[in-house]
Amino acid sequence: MFEVENLTKKYDGFTLDGVSFKIERGYITGFIGANGAGKSTTLRSMLGVIKPDSGKVRAFGLDFEKNEQEIKNRIAFSSGAFDYYSHERADRVAKYYSNFFAKWDNEKYEHYKKVFSLDGKKKVRDFSAGMKVKFSLALALSHGAELFVFDEPTSGLDPIARDEMLTIFQDIVADGQKSVLYSTHITSDLDKCADYILFIHEGKIILDGTKEDIISEHTIVYGEKEQAATVKEKAIGIKENAYSFSALMKKSDAHSLSLTQEIPNLEDIMVYYSKGGKR
């Protein structure tokens, strides 16, 4: 459905380095990484908001560069909560937004306003953080988008609003025709709803696969401080204190070890990969 190949963008002090991945139709893909790892740069580069130095993007079988307009008609992109034209009433913003989309359906917009309990007469600035995300979703769902790209949609939301958001994402992909790609550093959300995970670290994609595969390929080992030396060479990341250590390892590297092991969650994987060999 959507394919990114070798996307590169150089800044002073940061390089998005040959990012490649695919988004499958009908699934939720979580895009994780620490602050500054390159999540937003990737999303914005692949959609032309930032001009990449090199790389190819294909969507719905079309080349992005030659068919940007056609492709963007089928994609909904939102950078965080809807934070544009905050002095305007939501319905007025929607009216001008709708002009850009051939498949805009006003009945759907009214429907989603009801579903999300949005008051279109309210000014955008008077919406809560959760409402702004929902407004963004209402706009996206009303123009018949097939791919929903959200940059940190759940940051700053309370747990109840976040949970609601995840249910909405699951509803979007329920018919198997639409996909969601969203970046976050709240990995517990992805534990609940993501099918695929992309993990970016210092501008490079270091993990790409189904959530189950990624988790099942890793293990956390625990031991006394003196035993740390036995795993250091193959550990992906290690944490040590005065008495003990814990390390994330590939399961294949840890099966012969007689140390306590535990199944990691996405947060563990992210933290240990980011830490590397450092304490």
Place this chain on the structure above:
Amino acid sequence: MSKNLKRRGTLCAILKKELFLATPLPFYLFALLGLMTAIPSYPIIVGIGYVALAIFNSDGFRRSNRDVEFTCTLPVERKDVVTSKTIFVVVIELLTLVFGVVGALLSVFLSSPNGNVVGLDPNLTFFGVAFSCFGVFNICYIPGYFKTGYKSGIPVLKGTIALLLVYSLVETAVNVVPRFNVIFDSLWGDFVFARAIVLVVGVIAYIILTVVANRIAQKRFEKVSL
């Protein structure tokens, strides 16, 4: 739907957004300052020059609403983002000139028999020069603004300086060369044809400079990362 029709539809959508959503009514009210051409014995270019302030303020408003960034996430071509902005600039400039003409007509009743003693009379020469000044402003401002898509301070400053420079040169020429003063700086009398030529040349210069400004800005904006 053919590609041309689609493109026209998009340009129409982006224009509506540019003129009515991204620019609230108060910014258009700056155009009323064009009426300053009615003030007797006043450097009437000041009223025309307020356009720069209107554009600068509207850019600040757009920046706070992340307008350009929002537009670039929509299904539009970048060159249309530039064209819609250029059209906005042209609309506010022409509106100002329309009010300038209304002011000029009023000045017939308000001005002294000697005409405007501190600058050009609001006649055809003045409007021809005003068109040229706007053209020069546009060639400095529009490509300058689209180097970044959001920074407008320096482009507006450069445009305003260029506008005032062109106007000052004309004023100086009219005041230093007595023959020019007779031909170009009066409301009545002979030489209407000569003054009309200045107007036509001004309009042509305006069109050429604005179209070139738009083209340069389109090329620049293709490479901008927001």
